[in-house]
Amino acid sequence: METTVGVLVFLPTMVVTVLLFAAVIRRLLGVRVGPVRTLLAAVLAILIATPILNALAPADPSAVSGGDLVLLAFVAIVVSALLAMAALVILEVLVPTGSVPGPVELWRGTRRRVxxxxxxxxxIRIVLRHGLGRFLRGRPPPGPSSAAARRRLGRSLRDALDEAGVTFVKLGQLLSTRRDLLPAEIADELTALQDRATPVPWDEVAAVLAADLGRPVGEAFAEFDHQPLAAASVAQVHAARLPDGTAVVVKVRRPGIAAVVERDVDILLRLAGTIEERTAWGRPLGLRALAAGFAEALREELDFTVERDNLQAMAAALAASPDRGVRVPAAYAELSSERVLVMERVPGTPLGSATAVLDGLGDERRGELAGGLVDTMLDQVLVHGIFHVDLHPGNVLVADDGRLGVLDLGSVGRLDAATRAGIGQLLGALGRGDSVAASDALLQIVDRPDEVDERDLQRAIGAMIVRYAAPGGTASAAAVAALLRTFTSYGLGVPPAVAAVFRAFATLEGTLALVRPGFDLVAHARSSGSRRVAEAFSPARLRGSLEDELVELLPVLRRLPRRIDRIGDALEHGRLRVNVRLFADDQDRRLVTGLVHQALLTVIGAAAGVIAVVLLGAGGGPRVSATVDLFPLLGYGLLIVAVVLVLRVLVVVFRRE
Known part of the structure; x- marks a missing residue:
């Protein structure tokens, strides 16, 4: 019975003591340390406190008074706490906080790692099977020097990406549009990648629909075709009819595809970081940033609420623009979710198989459709700032009356006002053949390095204008590729949004070739840009722009006379002063304050340590008690202060946030 009572008293006492030690140690160090580390340090302090007390106590315990015993116990506790703090600092140096996961994270991380x-x-087996293993070395052999060899390499890369699955197929489709990164022959081979998959069984589709709709499929739809219209690697599309008779299409995400994509995206990000770090060819390409942008776009494509919002935003943009004969399906938000998207069924035939419909329209009407599609894209890029990035023939429907329907807005590009203005200035300069204005506009929309030869860039842009943008030039895809190569050669970084614009127009060119063979995208864009510039300088537009500018300037103009009067009065009476606020930025203030604090702690700790050494070497001094002298007591006290301050500095120096 007594043993049980002793255990019941001992355990709470030890827990309280450990927690008290942990709180004191964390407080003295002045930084937040992980609870596990703090508790371990507290346990260490308790374990070594008794041996330290035994070492400090005299050989004859009977000669120690009650006051001396309390003082020796206090010194033992302080010394043990200091040793525990030193152990914490050493542990922080060797194993920084956060570098070792907790037990739960360790288990989950191990499963993910496996x-x-x-x-x-x-x-790796896929890469080796298709003869691409040599490109994973730190120093790969020289690349293929002939067009035929590059085309063979492109086919091997395409087959490997196709076999690797959905994430790598979509990566290949993205790379096919980045002709600034890949040779044209490889990019051409990657354009043949098709996003296709075996349809999901109806039972699994019905389970997803019932879970997201909150009711059986038969209650939400009057009719639902169990056979999909199309099946891709991310989703498949079914035809259906609402209870009111409206024809719709239902896009359902494949069960389990999110986990597969997330796993592959994680691997892709790790591979990109490793290749960029360890290979000579990965760094100039910026593989890490490229992979991060791709991962973000792919995650958006998996979330159908993003596509639902994109459909609504694009419909609003088209409604605010002149009618170009292009429409997007309306989304039914109340029936849509992250995995299910219900859209209006737009009548028409996919452009790739609409030859008979197009032939019945005539060349003139087909030219109008192609021009309307280009003007719609320019409206999206220059006016609204939201544009379709993947207008390939499979995403365009042609109705019997010639109207076009645009599908698949899971991933769209977005441009801020400054970038839209820069692209508009670039188009206007290309239309005028002004290389100086074109290079200035380019430098506004790209990430420029610290130094760039603007005169040489102007000459390069001028040569491109003469070759591609002059009347009669039709090599629009070659023009885009040449422009992207110019960016790379001058060290200009292409922001993802701007790269998406070039990708969109490069994809659009192939679509236009089906709508109207021989359609000149460059010439139409040049004339449309000139027309837009002329419209911007029309009397009505100028009047509206002038009114907007005056509205913005009016508050400034109202305050300007008073400010000029104050400046003149200060000059007249010699009271004009200029105040410069040093460290006005909060980040600068925090940096300087932290440095000053660390310097002060270092100086104070060093001074306390020096004084402690002097006192300890100066003899006993006055007696505080029968066995304790003043100078050693003060010396050990200052030594404790010095050690605490130095430890505080060291834990900040060695810690990696």
Whole structure:
């Protein structure tokens, strides 16, 4: 019974003591340390406190008074706490906080690591099977020097990406539009990648629909075709009819595809970082940033609420623009979710198989449709700032009356006002053949390095204008590729949004070739840009712009006379002063304050340590008690202060946030 009572008293006492030690140690260090580390340090302090007390106590315990015993116990506790703090600092230096996961994270991380290892092995087997293993070395052999060799390499890369699955297929489709990164022959081969998959069984589709709609499929739809209209690797599309008889299409995400994509995206990000770090060819390409942008776009494509919002935004943009004969399906938000998207069924035939419909329209009407599609894209890019980035023939429907329907807005590009203005100035300068204005506009929309030869850039842009943008030039895809190569050669970084614009127009060119063979995208864009510039300088537009500018300037103009009067009065009486606020930025203030604090702690700690050494070497001094002298007591006290301050500085120096 007594043993049980002793245990019940001892355990709470030890817990309280450990927590008290942990709080004191964390307070003395002045920084937040992980609870596990703090508790371990507190346990260490308690374990070594008794041996330290035994070492400090005299050989004859009977000679120690009650006051001396309390003082020795206090010194032992303080010394043990200091040793525990020193152990914490050493542990922080060797194993920084956050570098070792907790037990739960360790278990989850181990499972993810095993899954990644299996996927790594599968990817490596695919790479080796298609003869691409040599490109994973730190110093790959020289690339293919002939067009035929590059085309063979492109086919091998296409087959490997196709076999690797949905994430890598979509990566290949993205790379096919980045002709600034890949040779034209490889990019051409990657354009043949098709996003296709075996349809999901109806039972699994019905389960997804019932879970997201909150009711059986038969209650939400009057009719639902169990056979999909199309099946891709991310989703498949079914025809259906609402209870009111409206024809709709239902896009359903494939079950389990999100986990597969997330696993592959994680692997892709890791591979991109490793290749960029360890290879000579990965760094100039910026593979890490490219992979991050691709991962973000792919995650958006998996979330159908993003496509629902994009459909609504694009419909509003088209409604605010002149009628170009282009429409997007309306989304039914109340029936849509992250995995299900219900849209209006737009009548028409996919452009790739609409030859008979197009032939019945005539060349003139087909030219109008192609021009309307280009003007719609220019409206999206220059006016509204939201544009379709993947207008390939499969995403365009042609109705019997010639109107076009645009599908698949899971991933759209977005441009801020400054970038839209820069692109508009670039188009206007290209239309005028002004290389100086074109280079100035380019430098506004790209990430420029610290130094760039603007005169040489102007000459390069001028040569491109003469070759591609002059009347009669039709090599629009070559013009885009040449422009992107110019960016790379001058060290100009292409922001993802701007790269999406070039990708959109490069994709649009192939679509226009089906709508109206021989359609000149460059010439139409040049004439449309000139027309837009002329419209911007029309009397009505100028009057509206002038009114807007005056409205913005009016408050400034009202305050200007008073400010001029104050400046003149200060000059007249010699009271004009200029105040410069040093460290006005909060980040600068925090940096300087932190440095000053660390310097002060270092000086104070060093001074306390020096004084402690002097006192300890100066003899006993006056007696505080029968066994304790003043100078050693003050010396040890200052030594404790010095050690605490130095430890505070060291834990900040060695810690990696």
């Amino acid at each position: 899954g990644r290892s299996r996927r790594y092995a599968a990817i």
